[in-house]
Amino acid sequence: xxTFSFILVLLITVVLGNVVSIPMGPAPPVAPLLDPxxxxxxxxxxxxxxxxxxxxxxxxxxPVKVAYDENLIPxxxxxxxxxxxxxxxxxxxxxxxxxMEFQTMAAAGRISEIVGPVALELDRMTRRKxxxxxxxxxxxxxxxxxxxxxxxxxxYADGVxxxxxxxxxARLPVEYKILNYRPENWSSFKSLLxxxxxxxxxxxxRDLEFSNLRKxxxxxxxxxxxxxxxxxxxxxxxxxxxxxxxxxxxVPPLENSYPNDELVIDPLPQPEEGVGSNNWAVSGSKTKxxxxxxxxxxxxxxxxxxxxxxxxxxxxxxxxxGATLPGALGVISGFNEHIAWGVTNATKDAxxxxxxxxxxDSRKSYRYGEEWREANHRIEEIKVKGQxxxxxxxxxxxxxxxxxxxxxxxxxxxxxxxxKWTAHMGSNEQLTFxxxxxxxxxxxxxxxxxxxxxxxxxxxxxxxxxxxxxxxQGKFPVKWKGQGKFFMDGADPQMEWQAFIPNEHNPxxxxxxxxxxxxxxxxxxxxxxxxxxxxNSYEHYRNRRLNNRLREMNSITIDQMKELQFDDYYxxxxxxxxxxxxxxxxxxxxxxxxxxxxxxxxxxxxADPNQKAPTLFYIWWSKTFNQVWGEWRxxxxxxxxxxxxxxxxxxxxxxSSEFFNYEGTEKVETARDHVRxxxxxxxxxxxxxxxxEGDYTWANYKRTSIQHLVPQFRPFSVENVYTGGxxxxxxxxxxxxxxxxxxxxxxxxPIQAFGIYPGGQSGNPGSKFYANFIxxxxxxxxxxxxxxxxxxxxxxxxxTTFTN
Amino acid sequence: xxxxxxxxxxxxxxxxxxxxxxxxxxxxxxxxxxLLLKPGGAAAFFGGGFGMGIAWMxxxxxxxxxxxxxxxxxxxxxxxxxxxxxxxxATGFLGFLLGSFSSWSGxxxxxxxxxxxxxxxxG
Numbered sequence: 062x063x064t065f066s067f068i069l070v071l072l073i074t075v076v077l078g079n080v081v082s083i084p085m086g087p088a089p090p091v092a093p094l095l096d097p098x099x100x101x102x103x104x105x106x107x108x109x110x111x112x113x114x115x116x117x118x119x120x121x122x123x124p125v126k127v128a129y130d131e132n133l134i135p136x137x138x139x140x141x142x143x144x145x146x147x148x149x150x151x152x153x154x155x156x157x158x159x160x161m162e163f164q165t166m167a168a169a170g171r172i173s174e175i176v177g178p179v180a181l182e183l184d185r186m187t188r189r190k191x192x193x194x195x196x197x198x199x200x201x202x203x204x205x206x207x208x209x210x211x212x213x214x215x216x217y218a219d220g221v222x223x224x225x226x227x228x229x230x231a232r233l234p235v236e237y238k239i240l241n242y243r244p245e246n247w248s249s250f251k252s253l254l255x256x257x258x259x260x261x262x263x264x265x266x267r268d269l270e271f272s273n274l275r276k277x278x279x280x281x282x283x284x285x286x287x288x289x290x291x292x293x294x295x296x297x298x299x300x301x302x303x304x305x306x307x308x309x310x311x312v313p314p315l316e317n318s319y320p321n322d323e324l325v326i327d328p329l330p331q332p333e334e335g336v337g338s339n340n341w342a343v344s345g346s347k348t349k350x351x352x353x354x355x356x357x358x359x360x361x362x363x364x365x366x367x368x369x370x371x372x373x374x375x376x377x378x379x380x381x382x383g384a385t386l387p388g389a390l391g392v393i394s395g396f397n398e399h400i401a402w403g404v405t406n407a408t409k410d411a412x413x414x415x416x417x418x419x420x421x422d423s424r425k426s427y428r429y430g431e432e433w434r435e436a437n438h439r440i441e442e443i444k445v446k447g448q449x450x451x452x453x454x455x456x457x458x459x460x461x462x463x464x465x466x467x468x469x470x471x472x473x474x475x476x477x478x479x480x481k482w483t484a485h486m487g488s489n490e491q492l493t494f495x496x497x498x499x500x501x502x503x504x505x506x507x508x509x510x511x512x513x514x515x516x517x518x519x520x521x522x523x524x525x526x527x528x529x530x531x532x533x534q535g536k537f538p539v540k541w542k543g544q545g546k547f548f549m550d551g552a553d554p555q556m557e558w559q560a561f562i563p564n565e566h567n568p569x570x571x572x573x574x575x576x577x578x579x580x581x582x583x584x585x586x587x588x589x590x591x592x593x594x595x596x597n598s599y600e601h602y603r604n605r606r607l608n609n610r611l612r613e614m615n616s617i618t619i620d621q622m623k624e625l626q627f628d629d630y631y632x633x634x635x636x637x638x639x640x641x642x643x644x645x646x647x648x649x650x651x652x653x654x655x656x657x658x659x660x661x662x663x664x665x666x667x668a669d670p671n672q673k674a675p676t677l678f679y680i681w682w683s684k685t686f687n688q689v690w691g692e693w694r695x696x697x698x699x700x701x702x703x704x705x706x707x708x709x710x711x712x713x714x715x716x717s718s719e720f721f722n723y724e725g726t727e728k729v730e731t732a733r734d735h736v737r738x739x740x741x742x743x744x745x746x747x748x749x750x751x752x753x754e755g756d757y758t759w760a761n762y763k764r765t766s767i768q769h770l771v772p773q774f775r776p777f778s779v780e781n782v783y784t785g786g787x788x789x790x791x792x793x794x795x796x797x798x799x800x801x802x803x804x805x806x807x808x809x810x811p812i813q814a815f816g817i818y819p820g821g822q823s824g825n826p827g828s829k830f831y832a833n834f835i836x837x838x839x840x841x842x843x844x845x846x847x848x849x850x851x852x853x854x855x856x857x858x859x860x861t862t863f864t865n
Numbered sequence: 866x867x868x869x870x871x872x873x874x875x876x877x878x879x880x881x882x883x884x885x886x887x888x889x890x891x892x893x894x895x896x897x898x899x900l901l902l903k904p905g906g907a908a909a910f911f912g913g914g915f916g917m918g919i920a921w922m923x924x925x926x927x928x929x930x931x932x933x934x935x936x937x938x939x940x941x942x943x944x945x946x947x948x949x950x951x952x953x954x955a956t957g958f959l960g961f962l963l964g965s966f967s968s969w970s971g972x973x974x975x976x977x978x979x980x981x982x983x984x985x986x987x988g
Contacts, residue, residue, distance in 0.1 A: 067973035074896075074966040078889050081959065088944070092963065095956045097924040098883040102956070105934030230887075235936070239943070776939035827936030 087177075089241040099230035101238055104827040108133055108156065111232075112859035118223055120147060120216070125863040127152060131856045132844055133822035133830045136373035136382075138851045143216045145376055146390050148863055150220025150247070153370060157387040157824040158224065159234035160366040162244055163770055165251045165388060168258035169193045170443065175240055176771075177446040188441040189455050189469060191462040192261055195484045196254040202487030203253070210492050214249030217390050221247035235826060236771070247388075255388040256491065260484040260516040262361070266412040267597045270701035272319065272547040277696060286703045286720065289595055290588050292710065295605045297407070297519055297533060297580040298568040300587035306566055308591035313541035314555035320416045320548055337600055338405035339607060339626070339791060340521040341579035342529040344572060349616045352809035355523040356622045357394050357403025358800040360793040363767040365778060365832060367820025369393075369802045373849060374498065380848050381498040382814065384802045387824075391494045394804060396814055398848065399501040400524045401806040405580045407517040407533045410596045411484075413544075413558070415460045415551030417477040424456050424463075424477075428552040434459065460551055461485050479551055481558065483536045488514030503528045503571060510534040511564050519580035525808045531578035532569035533585050537562045540593045562592055577611045579604070581791075601706035602632040602789040619813060622805045627841035628791040633705055634678045635666040640713045641685065644736040654744045668792075670760030670785040679762075679787070680746050685739030689732070692723050705789070712736070760784060765794055767819050767835060769826070777826040782819075784839035792841075803843065815843035868912055871904040875916025875968060879960075883920070891917065892967035899971030903979075906972055913968020914961040922957030929953070 081092035094100045108129075118125075123140035125148045130136065135152050139145035153161065166172055170187035172180035187193075203210050225244050237243060274283055294300070338359040345351040361368055366387075373382040374392060383395015394403045418428040419436075426433040437457040442450050456463040460479040465471050489512050496509030506522050510532055513520075517535020522528070538545075538558035549556040568586050570578060583604035585594060610625055638661065650658060657677050664674035682705075689712075690702045703711075711718055716732035723730050750757055760783045769777035786792030786799065793799050804816040819838040823830035837844070878898055883891050895917065899909040929937060929949070937949025946952055 063973070063976045067970065067977050070966060070973050071970045074892070074970045077962060077966055078892055081963070082889065092888045092959060095921075095952075095959050096883070096888045097921050097928060097956060099887065101936065101940055102925045102928050105928050105932040105936045107932065107934070110932065235940075774943060776942040826939055827932070827934045829934070 084241055089239055093230070094238055101235050101827075103231035104235040104238075104825055107828040107830055108823055108825075109858050113861055114859075116151075116861055116863050117865070118147065118151060118220065118863040119865060120219055121863060121865040124865075126851060127861045127863065128849065128851070128853070129858040129860070130849070131858055132371075132834075133858060134371045134373070134844075136375065136849045138375045141376055142213060145374055146213050147216040147220040149372065149374060149385075149390065150217035150222075151224045151863070152220075152372075153385070153387050154221040154224040154247070156822055157366055157370055158221075158228075158244060159236040160770060160824050161221075161255070161388040162247075163236070164258060165254050168196075168254045168261070170441070173443055173445045173451070175242055175446060178448055181443065181445060181451060184443050185441075185451075185453055185469060186464075187261075188443065188453060189462055189464045190261065190480065191455075191457075191482075191485055192257045193254060194439070194457075194462065195260075195482075195486075196250060196257045198485065198487040199253045199257070199489070200250050203249075203489050203491070207489055207492060210489060210495070211249060213390060213495070214252055214491065217252060218247045218249050234824065236774075239774075240771075252389055252491065255386060257484055259386070263406045263516040264408055264411050264482075264484070265598060266410060266414070267701045268412070268414045268545065268548050270699050271597070273696075273698045274700050275319070275547055277698075277700070282720075286707060286711075287597070288707070290584060291599075291601055291706060293601075293605060294584055294587065295608050296584045296586050297531060297604075298570050298586050298590075299573050299575060299578075300589075302568075302570055302573070302587070304589060304591055306591075308566065309539050309560050309563065311539045311541050311559040312555075313544075314553070320550050337582040337603070337793065339579075339581045339603060339793075340403040340405045340519065341577060341607060341611060342401075342521050342523040342531075343577045343611065343614075343617055343622075344529045345527050347576040347611075347615055347617050348807075349618050350807065350809055352525075352807050353523040353527060353529050354617060354619060354622050354805065354807045355396070355401040355403060355521060355529075356626055356803075356805045357405070357521065358626050358793075358803040359394065359404065359406075360799055361801040363765070363794075363797055363799055363801060363819055365767055365769050365820055365826075366824035367801070367818050369818045369820070371816065371818070371822065371846075375851070379499045382846060382848055383804060383816065384818065389494070390491055391498045393494055394802060395498075396804075396806045396808075396812060397498065397500070398525075398812065400497075400506060400522060401808060401812075401814075402497055402500075402506065402523075403521045403804065404518040405521075406582055407519045407535060407580070407585060408582075408596050408598060409517055409535065409537055409585065409594060410540075410545050411515060411517060411535065411537075412480060412482045414548045415458070415479045415481060415556065416548055417456075417458055417460075417463055417479050417551045419477060424466075427458055429459075430552070430554045436463075458551065478548065483515040483517075483538075486514060486536065488512070488536070490514060502526060503530055506530065507532070519582075519585075521578060521580065523806070523808050525810065525812070528572055529578050530569065530571045531580060533567055533580075534564070535567075537567065537592070540595075542593050543595075544593065546595055566592070575612065579607050579611060581607050597701060597704075600789070601704065603791055603793065606630055606632045606791055619805055619807045619815070623803075623815065623841065623843060625791065626800065626803050626805065627786075629668045629785040631666050631668045631675060631678070631787065631790055633709070633789045634664075634668075634675070634682075637682060637705070637709045637712075638664070638666070638678055640709060641681065641736050641739075644712065644716060644733045645740055646733070648737070648740075653748060654740075657744060657747060668759055668785050668787050668790055670758065670783050672759050672785075673757055675759040675787070676757045676762040677743065677747065681739055681743040684742040684746070685736050688735035688738050688742075689721060692725065695725075759787075763787065763796055765796060765799065765839075767832070768797065774826075779832050779835055782835060782839050800838075803838070804846070805843070806846075812848065814846035814848070816846040817843045867904050868908040871899075871902060871908050871912035872916050874898060874902070875913050875964065876920050879917050879920035879964070880924070888963060892963055895964055895967040896971035896974070899968045900975050903972060903975045906969065909972035910965045910969040913971075914965025916968070917964025918957045918961035921960030922953060925953050925956045 170184040340357040369384040381397040383392040493513040514536040522530040581603035582600040668675040786794040
C-alpha cells in the first residue's frame with residue numbers, strides 16, 4: 062500500500078514536471094517561463110540595474126571603455142578598429158540580440174524554424190529571391206578583394222558570440238523564452254546577409270504589372286498615364302546640372318519583342334508605399350551661423366525593437382556617432398568630427414525579369430540565342446518547427462534564380478521567370494560605411510561610395526570645411542530606353558544588361574549655386590541626364606515641398622531644420638482638394654455632409670494630429686481614386702494604378718478624358734461623376750466612423766502604431782501614437798511607416814547634433830529603455846547627440862571597461 | 866510546529882538553490898528534503914507546496930517592486946490572462962503544485978523504507 066501510494070504520487074509529480082516543461086501547442090513550456098529565477102520575470106530588469114563595471118572580453122589588444130549616457134546610448138572608446146568592432150558586437154548583442162538574429166533569420170528564409178509552417182510561404186519566397194545566395198557571393202567577394210574587412214567582420218561576430226556564450230537563462234531575451242528557442246552563433250556572413258535584407262526591404266519592381274498593362278492598354282496610353290518624367294520635375298540633382306561626360310552606349314534590340322503573355326501570377330510583395338526618406342544639406346551661405354547643416358530621416362516600417370540603435374564609436378583616429386543597424390559594423394547614418402552624411406532610398410528599377418524557355422521538364426537547360434545553356438539547381442532545405450523539412454528546388458540561370466515557376470505563385474506549367482538583380486552581384490557595402498565613418502572630406506566620401514552597390518542610395522554630405530554634396534550611388538545597368546520596364550525574353554541575348562554606368566557618371570553634385578542639396582526619393586535627374594532612368598515609385602510631393610521650403614528659407618537655424626523634418630504640409634491635398642471641390646460643385650447636401658464640406662473648405666492643408674479635415678480629405682481622395690480606376694480592378698490580372706500625382710493632373714487638366722469613362726456602362730463618365738460618388742461614399746464612411754469611433758481627428762483616425770517584429774506580440778507594440786503627418790508629407794508618419802530615425806547636424810565648431818527614433822535603446826520589452834523615445838519622437842523633439850570625449854562625466858548612466 | 870519548520874526550510878531551499886538550477890532540480894531537492902526530514906504527509910505536501918509557492922511568488926513580487934517594469938502586464942495580455950497580478954498568482958500556484966507533489970513524493974518514499982512496526986501488542 063505504501064509502495065503503491067509512493068509510486069502513484071511520484072508518477073503524478075513526474076507527469077506534472079513533464080507537462081510544465083514541454084510546449085503546449087503554440088504556448089511555450091510554462092515552468093521555465095514562469096520560474097522567477099530564470100523565466101520572464103528576470104527580463105524586468107533595465108540595463109542600468111544590470112550594469113557591470115568590468116567585463117572580460119577575449120581577443121582585445123587593449124582595454125576598451127564604454128560610457129552609457131542617460132539614454133543608454135553607448136559611447137565606445139577603443140585603441141584600434143578591431144577592438145572597436147569586437148566591442149560593438151558585444152554591446153549591440155547585449156541590447157538587441159534577439160532582433161539581430163530574427164532579422165537575419167528572415168533574410169535567410171528561416172522563419173519557419175522558429176514559428177512553424179505559417180511562415181513557409183514567406184521563407185520560400187525569400188529563398189527564391191536569392192537573398193542568402195547574394196550574401197554568399199558577397200562573402201566571397203569580400204574575402205577576395207578585402208581580407209582586412211573580413212577580419213573586422215570576424216571581430217564583430219566574435220564579440221556577439223562571446224556575449225551569447227556568457228548568457229544564462231535569466232538574461233536570455235524574453236522573445237526566445239516565449240518562442241522557445243535559443244540563439245545560435247553569429248557570423249560575418251550574417252552581417253552581410255543583413256545588408257541584403259535592407260536591399261529587399263527597399264527595392265521593388267512593377268515589371269509584371271506593366272507587362273499586363275502594356276498588353277491591355279497599349280504602349281501609347283501607358284505613356285500618357287505613366288510618363289517617365291512628371292510635369293513638375295524637381296529632381297534630386299538640380300536640373301541646372303550640366304553633364305560633361307560621354308555616356309557609355311548600349312545597343313537597343315532591332316525590334317522590341319517582349320513576351321506577350323497576359324500574366325496571372327501573384328506578384329512578389331513590393332516595398333510598402335510610404336517607405337522612403339528625406340535628406341538634405343544647406344550650405345553656410347543659407348544658415349544663420351554660416352555653418353552647413355545636414356538633416357536625414359529614413360522612413361521605414363515602424364517597429365520595436367527599433368531598426369536603429371544609436372552609438373558613438375571612437376578610436377584615437379576617429380569619433381563617429383549616429384544610427385547603427387544591429388548586426389552591421391559602424392554607423393550607417395551619422396557624423397564624425399569632420400563630416401556628416403545621410404541616406405535615402407534611390408531605387409532605379411534594379412530588378413528585371415526574364416522569361417526562361419527550358420528545353421524540357423527536367424529544366425536542366427534553357428534557350429539562349431542559338432544554344433541551350435545549362436541551369437544550376439539549388440536545393441533549399443527549409444526546416445519547419447514541429448514538422449519535417451520542406452525541400453524546394455530553385456533553378457538558377459545566368460540571369461539569376463527562377464522565382465516564378467509551376468511550383469510557386471503560378472498555375473501554369475510553362476511559366477518560368479528568372480530574376481536579375483544587382484543584389485546578386487558580389488559587393489562590399491560594409492566597406493562604404495566603415496570608410497564613411499572615418500572620412501574627413503569630400504574626396505574621402507566619394508572614395509567610400511565607390512564600393513557601394515545595392516540598395517542604391519542618395520548619399521547626402523556636409524563637412525566642417527563648408528562643402529555640401531549629394532551623390533546617387535548604386536550599381537546601375539546602362540539600359541536602352543524602356544529596357545526592363547516589362548518582362549523580357551531571356552532567350553534573346555539582345556535583352557541582356559550590356560554594361561554598367563561607371564561610378565563617375567552616377568548623378569552627383571557638389572556645392573550647387575542654390576545653396577542646398579536634397580533628396581526625397583523623387584526622380585534622380587532632369588531628362589538631360591544621358592542615361593535611361595525609370596522607376597514607378599518616385600515621389601512627387603515631399604520633394605517639391607522640401608525644395609520649395611529650402612529655396613525660400615535663409616539664415617536657417619538648426620531648430621528650423623528640425624521643424625522642417627516635422628513639417629505636416631499636405632501638398633497632395635493642397636493640389637487635389639481645390640480641383641475636387643470645383644468638380645463637386647454646388648450640391649444639395651444634408652447637415653452632416655455640409656459640415657464636412659465646410660471643414661474641408663476652411664482647411665489650411667496641414668495634417669496636424671488635432672485637425673479633422675485631413676481625415677475627410679484622405680477618405681474622399683481614396684474613394685474617388687478607387688472610383689476613377691475602379692474598372693481596372695475588374696481585369697483580374699495584376700496591374701499597377703497611375704499614381705496620385707498623375708490622377709490629379711488628369712482630373713484638373715482633362716476632366717472629360719476617356720480614362721474616366723467606364724467602358725462597361727452606357728453613360729459617359731467624367732471626373733465629376735467620380736468625385737461626386739467619392740464624396741457620397743466619404744460621407745457614408747464618416748457617418749459609420751462617427752457612430753462607432755466618435756472622434757475623427759487625424760491622429761485618432763490614422764492610428765500610428767509601432768509594432769513589435771512579431772505582429773502577434775501586440776502587448777509589446779505601442780499603438781495609437783498621437784502624431785501628425787502621413788504619406789507624401791515631409792513628416793511621413795502614416796499608420797505603420799514613418800521617420801524611423803531623425804538626425805540634424807550643424808557642422809560648426811564644435812559640431813552640434815540632434816537625433817531621435819521611435820523606440821528605445823533596449824530591445825527588451827521589460828526595460829524602461831524599450832520605448833522611452835516614442836513620446837519625444839511623436840512631439841517632434843530630439844535628444845542631444847553631441848560627440849562625447851572619453852573623460853566627460855556629465856549625464857552618465859554607467860560605464861563599463863572591457864579587458865582581455 | 867514541525868510544519869512551520871519544514872515550511873521554512875523548504876522556502877529557504879528554493880530560494881537558495883533555484884537561482885543556480887532549473888525548476889526540476891528544485892523539485893528533486895524538495896523530495897530529498899522531505900525524505901531526510903520526514904515531516905509527515907500533510908506537512909510535506911503543504912510545507913513543500915507553500916514553500917515553493919511563496920518563494921516563487923515572493924521573488925516575482927520582489928522583482929516587480931524592485932524594477933517597476935510593466936512586463937508582467939504585457940505578458941499577461943499576451944497569454945490572455947488579464948493583468949500582471951493574475952500572472953503573479955499563477956506563478957505562485959505553479960510553484961505550489963510543483964513543490965507540494967515533489968515534497969510529498971519524498972515523504973512517501975521515506976514511508977516505504979520505514980520499518981513496519983511489528984505487531985507490538987501481540988509480541
